Amino acid sequence: MLEPSATPKLELRNITKWYGPEGTGVLAVDDCSVSVQKGEFVCVVGPSGCGKSTLMTVGAGLEEATHGEILIDGKPAGKPGPRRSVVFQKFALFPSETVAQNIKFGLQMTNVPRDEQERRVQQQLEIMGLTQFRDSYPSQLSGGMQQRVAIARALAMQPEILLMDEPFGALDAQTRTILQEEVQRLSHQMHYTVLFITHSVEEAVYLSDRVIVMSRRPGRIKKEIQLPRDVAWKRGDIEQAAEHPEFIEARREIWALVREEIMAA
Amino acid sequence: MAVNASPSPILSRPLAYGATSLGILALAWVLATSVLGWVGPEVLPSPLAVIARFANLIVEPFAGAALFGHVLASLERWSYGVFFAIVLGVPFGIFFAWVPWFRAVVNPVFETLRYIPPFAWVPIAILWFGASTATQAMVVFIAAFPACVINAQLGVQHVDNILVQAARVFGADQLNTLRRVVVPVATPSIFTGIRIAISNGWMALVGAELVVGKTGLGFLIAQGQQNDSVSTIFVGIIAIGVLGVLIDLCVQRLERRLMPWQLP
Structure with missing residues (x-):
C-alpha cells in the first residue's frame, strides 16, 4: 500500500522555527523534514523541550515556520482548516459547549449540511463511547472522557490528516493504555493518516508504522526507524505487544537514541 | 416552597449566615436605642x-x-446609565483585548479618564444637560463604564490561547471564535465587571442626587437633613442598601442561568 516514491499526504519540508528574532531568539526546530504517506501512522519522539510540539503547531498551520514549508499532496497547505484535524495534549475543549456541541463545532464552521452534522456527531458519540455524555459539559467529565471528546471532535471532520500532540500525556496510566488501544484499533480499521507527537517510546512503537527520533533542542531529525506494519502483535493489547521480540528490539533501539539525547543535554 | 429542598446547599448556607449577621445588627440597634438608650433619637433613631x-x-x-x-x-436614571455602560463597555473591552493595535491607541486615553472621579463630571454634566435625568444617568455611566471595560478585557485576555487555536483548527473565523469560544469563556469575568459597574453606578447616582435633582433617594436623604428628620435619612439609606443587594441578587441569578457549564 505504501510506495516510498509517492507524493506524501503531508510533508513538513526543511522546517526551521525561531521564537523571537532569527539568530538571537530561541531556535526551537532546526531544518526538520517529516513526511507522512497516505494511511501511514508516524510518531515523532524526543526528549522534553526538543521542539516536537513546535513541529506539530507549525504542521497544523497554527504558527508560521521561519523557514520551510508545509505541503499537503505536494501543494502549500495554507491556513489551518478541515483537511487537518488536531488533538491537543490539554484537550482544548470548548468549556461552554456540551459534548455534542463540541463535536459539531467544526462541522458547523465548515458548513457541513445539517442532517450530515447530526449523523456524524451520533456516529462519533457511538465510536468513542460517549453517547450517554452527549449533553454533559467538559468540566463534568474525567480527563480520559474529555480526550475522547477531543478525538471525536477531530474525527468528525473526516480529516485527511490527523495531528495528535501528546494526546495521552495528561492522562493517568490506566486511561492512557485504554485510549492507546482504541486509537490503535481505529487506525487499523480506518487507515487514518496520522502524525503523532509523544515522549513515550512504548507508545510510539505500539502505534506507529514509522518512528522519527528528534534530537534535544534545537530539534533536528536524529533518525527514522521503520517498524513492521500490519503485524498481529500490534492488533492486540499493549501489554501483549510489549512482549513481542520485534517490539522489544524496536523499543531498545529507539530508547538508546532518545537516551543519548537526554544524557547529552 | 420548602427552603430545605433547595437543590443547591451552597446557596442556603451563606443565606443563613447573612440572616444571622443582619439579625445581630438589628438587635444591637434595638439595644442601643430603645432598650439602653445609649444614643438619642436625634443621632440614631430606633428601629421602630x-x-x-x-x-x-x-x-x-x-x-x-x-x-x-x-x-x-x-x-430609572440608574438603569439608563448602567444600560449604556454595559452595552458599550463590554464590547469595547472585548475589542480592547482582541485587537492589540486598538488597545495601544486607546489605552492611554482610557487610563487617564478612568482616574477622574465620577463626581468631577457633575458640573459639566449640569452644563450640558441641565438638572435632568440625563445628567444623573451620565454620572452613573461614567462610574459604571470602566468596570465593564476592564473586566471584559481581562476575561478575554485570560482565555487560554489553546482554545483559540482549537477554534482555528476547526475552521472558525474571528467572529465565530469570539462568539462561540472567547466570549463565553470570558463571561464570568464580564459578569464580575457588570456587578461592579452596577454597584459603582448605584453609589455614584445617590451621590449625584445629593447634589442635583428634585427626586430620587439621594434627594430624599438631602431633604431629610434639611428638615432635621434623621429617621427619613435612615429610611433612605436603608432603601439604598436593600435595593443594591436586590439588584445584585438578580444579576447573580441571571449569571447562573447563562452559564450552566460553570457548575461542577
Whole structure:
C-alpha cells in the first residue's frame, strides 16, 4: 500500500522555527523534514523541550515556520482548516459547549449540511463511547472522557490528516493504555493518516508504522526507524505487544537514541 | 416552597449566615436605642421610629414624592446609565483585548479618564444637560463604564490561547471564535465587571442626587437633613442598601442561568 516514491499526504519540508528574532531568539526546530504517506501512522519522539510540539503547531498551520514549508499532496497547505484535524495534549475543549456541541463545532464552521452534522456527531458519540455524555459539559467529565471528546471532535471532520500532540500525556496510566488501544484499533480499521507527537517510546512503537527520533533542542531529525506494519502483535493489547521480540528490539533501539539525547543535554 | 429542598446547599448556607449577621445588627440597634438608650433619637433613631417613618413615607409624599416615587426615579436614571455602560463597555473591552493595535491607541486615553472621579463630571454634566435625568444617568455611566471595560478585557485576555487555536483548527473565523469560544469563556469575568459597574453606578447616582435633582433617594436623604428628620435619612439609606443587594441578587441569578457549564 505504501510506495516510498509517492507524493506524501503531508510533508513538513526543511522546517526551521525561531521564537523571537532569527539568530538571537530561541531556535526551537532546526531544518526538520517529516513526511507522512497516505494511511501511514508516524510518531515523532524526543526528549522534553526538543521542539516536537513546535513541529506539530507549525504542521497544523497554527504558527508560521521561519523557514520551510508545509505541503499537503505536494501543494502549500495554507491556513489551518478541515483537511487537518488536531488533538491537543490539554484537550482544548470548548468549556461552554456540551459534548455534542463540541463535536459539531467544526462541522458547523465548515458548513457541513445539517442532517450530515447530526449523523456524524451520533456516529462519533457511538465510536468513542460517549453517547450517554452527549449533553454533559467538559468540566463534568474525567480527563480520559474529555480526550475522547477531543478525538471525536477531530474525527468528525473526516480529516485527511490527523495531528495528535501528546494526546495521552495528561492522562493517568490506566486511561492512557485504554485510549492507546482504541486509537490503535481505529487506525487499523480506518487507515487514518496520522502524525503523532509523544515522549513515550512504548507508545510510539505500539502505534506507529514509522518512528522519527528528534534530537534535544534545537530539534533536528536524529533518525527514522521503520517498524513492521500490519503485524498481529500490534492488533492486540499493549501489554501483549510489549512482549513481542520485534517490539522489544524496536523499543531498545529507539530508547538508546532518545537516551543519548537526554544524557547529552 | 420548602427552603430545605433547595437543590443547591451552597446557596442556603451563606443565606443563613447573612440572616444571622443582619439579625445581630438589628438587635444591637434595638439595644442601643430603645432598650439602653445609649444614643438619642436625634443621632440614631430606633428601629421602630424608622419603620414608622418608612410606613409613613410609603403613603405620604415627602420632598415631592412618596418613597416609591423616589425609588422609581433613582432606578430609572440608574438603569439608563448602567444600560449604556454595559452595552458599550463590554464590547469595547472585548475589542480592547482582541485587537492589540486598538488597545495601544486607546489605552492611554482610557487610563487617564478612568482616574477622574465620577463626581468631577457633575458640573459639566449640569452644563450640558441641565438638572435632568440625563445628567444623573451620565454620572452613573461614567462610574459604571470602566468596570465593564476592564473586566471584559481581562476575561478575554485570560482565555487560554489553546482554545483559540482549537477554534482555528476547526475552521472558525474571528467572529465565530469570539462568539462561540472567547466570549463565553470570558463571561464570568464580564459578569464580575457588570456587578461592579452596577454597584459603582448605584453609589455614584445617590451621590449625584445629593447634589442635583428634585427626586430620587439621594434627594430624599438631602431633604431629610434639611428638615432635621434623621429617621427619613435612615429610611433612605436603608432603601439604598436593600435595593443594591436586590439588584445584585438578580444579576447573580441571571449569571447562573447563562452559564450552566460553570457548575461542577
